[in-house]
Amino acid sequence: MSLAVVGSVALDTVETPTGKNTEGLGGAAVFASLAAANYTQVHLVGVVGTDFPEEHVQLMRSKNIDLTGLERVPGRTFRWTGKYHEDVNQRDTLDTQLNVFETFHPKLPKAAAEAKYLFLGNIHPALQLEVLAQSKAEFIAMDSMNLWIQIERARLEEVLAKVHCLIINNDEVYLLTGERNLIRGARKIQNMGPAIVAPKKGEHGCLLFDGPRIFSAPAFPMPEVADPTGAGDTFAGGFMGYIAQQGNADFETLRRAVIHGSVLASYTCEEFGVSRLARATPADLKTRYDAFVELSKF
Amino acid sequence: MSLAVVGSVALDTVETPTGKNTEGLGGAAVFASLAAANYTQVHLVGVVGTDFPEEHVQLMRSKNIDLTGLERVPGRTFRWTGKYHEDVNQRDTLDTQLNVFETFHPKLPKAAAEAKYLFLGNIHPALQLEVLAQSKAEFIAMDSMNLWIQIERARLEEVLAKVHCLIINNDEVYLLTGERNLIRGARKIQNMGPAIVAPKKGEHGCLLFDGPRIFSAPAFPMPEVADPTGAGDTFAGGFMGYIAQQGNADFETLRRAVIHGSVLASYTCEEFGVSRLARATPADLKTRYDAFVELSKF
Numbered sequence: 001m002s003l004a005v006v007g008s009v010a011l012d013t014v015e016t017p018t019g020k021n022t023e024g025l026g027g028a029a030v031f032a033s034l035a036a037a038n039y040t041q042v043h044l045v046g047v048v049g050t051d052f053p054e055e056h057v058q059l060m061r062s063k064n065i066d067l068t069g070l071e072r073v074p075g076r077t078f079r080w081t082g083k084y085h086e087d088v089n090q091r092d093t094l095d096t097q098l099n100v101f102e103t104f105h106p107k108l109p110k111a112a113a114e115a116k117y118l119f120l121g122n123i124h125p126a127l128q129l130e131v132l133a134q135s136k137a138e139f140i141a142m143d144s145m146n147l148w149i150q151i152e153r154a155r156l157e158e159v160l161a162k163v164h165c166l167i168i169n170n171d172e173v174y175l176l177t178g179e180r181n182l183i184r185g186a187r188k189i190q191n192m193g194p195a196i197v198a199p200k201k202g203e204h205g206c207l208l209f210d211g212p213r214i215f216s217a218p219a220f221p222m223p224e225v226a227d228p229t230g231a232g233d234t235f236a237g238g239f240m241g242y243i244a245q246q247g248n249a250d251f252e253t254l255r256r257a258v259i260h261g262s263v264l265a266s267y268t269c270e271e272f273g274v275s276r277l278a279r280a281t282p283a284d285l286k287t288r289y290d291a292f293v294e295l296s297k298f
Numbered sequence: 299m300s301l302a303v304v305g306s307v308a309l310d311t312v313e314t315p316t317g318k319n320t321e322g323l324g325g326a327a328v329f330a331s332l333a334a335a336n337y338t339q340v341h342l343v344g345v346v347g348t349d350f351p352e353e354h355v356q357l358m359r360s361k362n363i364d365l366t367g368l369e370r371v372p373g374r375t376f377r378w379t380g381k382y383h384e385d386v387n388q389r390d391t392l393d394t395q396l397n398v399f400e401t402f403h404p405k406l407p408k409a410a411a412e413a414k415y416l417f418l419g420n421i422h423p424a425l426q427l428e429v430l431a432q433s434k435a436e437f438i439a440m441d442s443m444n445l446w447i448q449i450e451r452a453r454l455e456e457v458l459a460k461v462h463c464l465i466i467n468n469d470e471v472y473l474l475t476g477e478r479n480l481i482r483g484a485r486k487i488q489n490m491g492p493a494i495v496a497p498k499k500g501e502h503g504c505l506l507f508d509g510p511r512i513f514s515a516p517a518f519p520m521p522e523v524a525d526p527t528g529a530g531d532t533f534a535g536g537f538m539g540y541i542a543q544q545g546n547a548d549f550e551t552l553r554r555a556v557i558h559g560s561v562l563a564s565y566t567c568e569e570f571g572v573s574r575l576a577r578a579t580p581a582d583l584k585t586r587y588d589a590f591v592e593l594s595k596f
Contacts (some may be wrong), residue, residue: 183521204502218514223481255596298553
């Protein structure tokens with residue numbers, strides 16, 4: 001089964017304690033698509049400017065990602081600049097230039113609209129609603145962020161009511177629900193719509209709530225994190241890609257999807273931008289999946 | 299094999315968002331002993347004043363805990379008063395009265411000195427050294443705290459060099475090593491002495507480092523935490539009790555010991571003080587151990 005991925009395509013400038021990467025390929029749709037492409041046919045929907053380097057297009061094409069839905073319009077590509085603290089779980093956004101993203105309205109080509117699986121990256125809830133109006137997907141996961149929770153809550157709740165799964169940072173659970181306790185917070189989110197809630201806890205792993213059931217996944221222990229940018233989107237892409245490949249979303253599949261997403265996210269963190277993710281081979285994925293088994297068995 | 303437990307015996311006054319408990323039975327040695335007694339013969343070493351309620355002695359006796367090493371001296375029992383935030387991962391100490399604990403020097407009766415396993419609860423490193431001088435234990439785990447890391451570092455390092463396992467809060471790993479990254483921090487601690495390091499992450503579970511090997515254990519998902527006081531000591535007691543029962547500390551045993559410790563700690567959090575922990579039956583422990591399996595399998 002195929003997967004549509006809608007979200008930002010960006011040029012990221014990132015500084016971390018280990019180095020700096022200037023205008024590297026980034027954006028939620030890119031990380032998610034590169035991750036998902038390990039498992040299934042991906043249809044990417046997004047927008048870039050005329051300055052978007054052709055090598056990035058070629059990279060995504062080489063992964064068999066369908067770019068029919070990647071608009072190229074006059075202007076500059078979306079740019080994000082951020083700096084991570086010594087504790088790489090914390091970062092400051094130094095600059096955001098929306099550029100061509102400012103007037104973007106996602107248009108799903110036929111294949112993307114008909115994809116059975118859909119991942120709505122973190123974009124304005126109004127745009128997420130536009131995507132939902134065009135999509136025939138039967139299983140939809142979404143991401144969001146603190147900004148939309150704070151300034152577009154009503155529309156965000158409209159989106160939540162229409163999706164099956166919310167993938168979200170654990171501190172955003174508190175922002176969205178007022179609950180400091182993740183269990184109570186996730187239950188409140190389930191009452192807003194999605195039966196499946198996956199709070200990402202960074203270095204502490206990820207929880208998955210599926211109705212009354214709970215799965216707790218570890219994080220891959222990493223003594224060095226070069227650049228965590230895109231790790232959450234990579235997780236979401238690997239998670240949805242595996243579900244699309246399996247063609248179902250029962251609890252056993254969801255558990256394994258969380259691990260596949262975590263495997264890919266760990267690779268993303270190892271180097272700046274998409275570079276390590278893009279190089280991950282099937283053998284790499286198998287090796288690290290086995291490491292997750294070893295890490296958590298008892 | 300039997301286990302000696304050395305540490306505080308206290309009367310705790312605790313306020314949490316769900317209620318208040320005045321002068322309840324507490325202290326590291328009590329929580330750890332009650333937990334460990336589910337698995338093995340425990341020899342408790344500590345001190346109380348003449349005001350220590352007889353019912354607490356009876357409770358511990360009823361669990362077959364050997365109290366030969368529990369001194370009763372003139373004066374008042376150690377008292378601790380704390381208040382937890384809405385986020386129960388955070389607390390403020392409102393009052394500490396050392397009382398009889400101030401002049402305490404642990405004296406290990408023969409059975410405690412000859413116990414093959416020893417848990418050194420969080421007491422002054424100088425006292426931990428006094429215990430080590432008396433103990434014939436072949437496997438020793440210790441706890442410590444921010445205060446000793448800050449003001450008694452040299453003696454703390456002396457203790458660390460003599461033990462096999464450090465059980466510690468994850469934020470204390472940073473304090474002890476200067477490393478924000480738990481993997482690097484644990485490696486530094488291993489270089490100080492203990493081959494086994496178990497950073498406790500509260501609601502995020504626990505990691506276990508055993509030489510180069512790593513195990514990641516989930517926390518039991520709790521929508522309500524009545525009182526987390528003593529959860530860390532309970533964990534340590536369950537962990538060491540299980541190891542003592544098994545009579546070895548290979549990696550497979552250590553993994554399961556972490557889960558047994560986590561099972562018991564989850565019960566401690568369910569009610570104020572020791573009340574739920576003290577009521578936990580073998581059937582309860584089995585049920586929750588199975589829940590941990592279900593929670594983390596994939």
